[in-house]
Amino acid sequence: MDTQLTLRDWSKLSDLTLDLIFRKLSSVSDCLCFSAVCKPWFFFVSNNYDALQQRINSSSIEEMPMLMIFISTNSGNLYSVTKGKIVSDLELPLPSTKICCGSSHGWLAFQQSDSLAIHLINPFSSETIGLPSPHDPVDKVILSKNPSTNPYDFEVVATFKSGVWPHRLAILKPGSNAWVFTPHLDISPDHIHDVIYYDDRYYVVTYRGSVLSLDKTTLDFKVINGETLAMYSDIPTKFYLVKTTTNEFLMVQISNRCEILSDEPTSVMISKLVVSQTTQEYMFAELDDLGDEALFLCKHGSMSVSASKFSGCKASSVYYIDVMVKSIGIFVMDLIHFEDGNFHNLFSFETANLFDDLNMPPVLWIIPTPKFTSTSLRHG
Numbered sequence: 053m054d055t056q057l058t059l060r061d062w063s064k065l066s067d068l069t070l071d072l073i074f075r076k077l078s079s080v081s082d083c084l085c086f087s088a089v090c091k092p093w094f095f096f097v098s099n100n101y102d103a104l105q106q107r108i109n110s111s112s113i114e115e116m117p118m119l120m121i122f123i124s125t126n127s128g129n130l131y132s133v134t135k136g137k138i139v140s141d142l143e144l145p146l147p148s149t150k151i152c153c154g155s156s157h158g159w160l161a162f163q164q165s166d167s168l169a170i171h172l173i174n175p176f177s178s179e180t181i182g183l184p185s186p187h188d189p190v191d192k193v194i195l196s197k198n199p200s201t202n203p204y205d206f207e208v209v210a211t212f213k214s215g216v217w218p219h220r221l222a223i224l225k226p227g228s229n230a231w232v233f234t235p236h237l238d239i240s241p242d243h244i245h246d247v248i249y250y251d252d253r254y255y256v257v258t259y260r261g262s263v264l265s266l267d268k269t270t271l272d273f274k275v276i277n278g279e280t281l282a283m284y285s286d287i288p289t290k291f292y293l294v295k296t297t298t299n300e301f302l303m304v305q306i307s308n309r310c311e312i313l314s315d316e317p318t319s320v321m322i323s324k325l326v327v328s329q330t331t332q333e334y335m336f337a338e339l340d341d342l343g344d345e346a347l348f349l350c351k352h353g354s355m356s357v358s359a360s361k362f363s364g365c366k367a368s369s370v371y372y373i374d375v376m377v378k379s380i381g382i383f384v385m386d387l388i389h390f391e392d393g394n395f396h397n398l399f400s401f402e403t404a405n406l407f408d409d410l411n412m413p414p415v416l417w418i419i420p421t422p423k424f425t426s427t428s429l430r431h432g
Contacts, residue, residue, distance in 0.1 A: 063090040070096045114297065115158070116362045117348040117355055117417045119373070119385065119399070120175075122152075128175075130420075133371060133385070133398060134364030142175045153210075154193035155353035158200070158421025161193035161208075170210070174200060176420050186222045186231045189213050192352065196249040200421055207268070209254060211244045219244060221254065223268065234271045237264060246354070248293040250301050257291045257303060263336070276325070276334050277303070290374070292349045296356045301325035303336055304349060306372065306388075320370060320388050322347075342368040342390050349373070352416040371398075373415055385415075 065073075070093065077083050083104060087097040097104065119131035120142070130140040150171065154161035162171045164185075170193060172181040181199060190210040197206040208224040210231070219239050222231040237244070239258050247256045254266040255276070263277035292304040305321040323336035346359040346366060350373040359367035370388040385399040 063092045065092075067096065071100075074100070114357050114361055115419045115421065116357060116365065117371075117419050119415060120155075120418045121415050130418075131399065134362060136398075152352065152416070153190050155350075155416045155418045156193070156195040157198035158419045159195060159198070160418065161195075163190055163193075170208070172199065172208075174421065175418075183208060183224060184229050184231065186210055186212075190222075191244070192247060194247055194249060194353070198421060207249070209247060209249065211247050211256070221247065221256070221266065223254075232271070234266060234273070237273060239264070245291050246293045248295060248301075248354075250293075250295050251299075255293055255301070257293050259291070261289075261291050261303075261305065263293075263303060265334070277336050292354045294347055294349070294354045294356050296345050297358050298345075302339075302347070302356075304347065304354075304370065306349075306370075320390060322370075322390060344368075346371065348417045350415070350417050353418075355417060355419060371417075373417070 074083075074086065074096070077086060083097065087094045116132075116134065118139070119133060120128050121131055121138075122128040127141065127143050129138045130142060131137070132139045150162040151165055152160060153163050153170075158174060158176065160173050160175060162173065163169070164171070168185040168187060168189065170183040170185070170190070172183065172195070173179070177200065179200065189212065191213045192211045194209050195206050196209070199206050205226055207226065210222045210224075212220070212222075219237040221234045221237070221244075223234070224231050237256070239262060243259050244256045245259045247254060252268065254268055255263060256266070257263050261277065262275065264273050265276050266273040289305060289307050292306070294302045294304060296302060301324065303323050303325070305323075307319045322339045322342065324339055325334055326337045327333070328335045344358050344360050344367050345356050346368075347370045348355050348357070349370060357365065359365040359369070366387060366389065368390045370386075370390060372386045372388055374384070384397055387396045387398050388394070389396070
């Protein structure tokens, strides 16, 4: 018996059906592909742009972080850890006088080495934002929100290099042309290692593991966590602050094998910010596992995703980048399975020539965030 093949006209699906499909999409990239199927699907996304932006802002739509490997001062490769290969090349409109100082919400921050002005660049949409100079060389820049989805409602925070004294943060408010400097942070003789924006406050962690909370309005700060025992250890330890997809605040402590040439075991300890039931004060409680979270850590920016949303992403794991031997510029990417603390090397490479240049980091994590607005959607 002959069977007649019936072709479905996908452009005639009902809005209810399209909404059911749309709600299952887990990334901005998927939404862009969805809108490019046909004109009716494009118009559906355009008509539901507000709902889409709400999902982006609430992190229910995520993107898998990519490893950006700088091959020159104005170009780099994107490496996918789930696919295990280079997936794309990026060109950056940068002169050699800019120094990278941050990766936040898919944007890169650069500081001009002569004027010390700061520039924000989204390498996926070619958007650029010029910021005034804080008049000191910065160590790290973070953004409170994604400028692509919150163009008039994001703050910029800068920490300064260890040689700049005293210790403080600089905050650039929306629409302002002048940085506001915090009072001197009472962490002498320590230095800030990481900073994060969380629940309308800023938090910093020092090289010795002290965590301070800063009110962004009054600029008052308080100590959440004192120095850790790691400061007395011979094994170099680094601290990172991460916000999870479930809005939990984590501090990650890694004893770094990449800076010690020995067979000593390494360790990772992850703690969650909680409220003490006895004192009602904030404190850190050590975790046994991360559940579905996968953390991506590096000097220039740390992030978290729901592992189950991405094929090949390992849950309860830390994807970690750091220097192995600083003198020759060898960098490694490790997968740390949190439950057993084992380091598994996923990727290593040498960038000695670029490393000697010191104008760019050889590698960092970045989240692909193309500009996604109702006016930027295009029918494919």
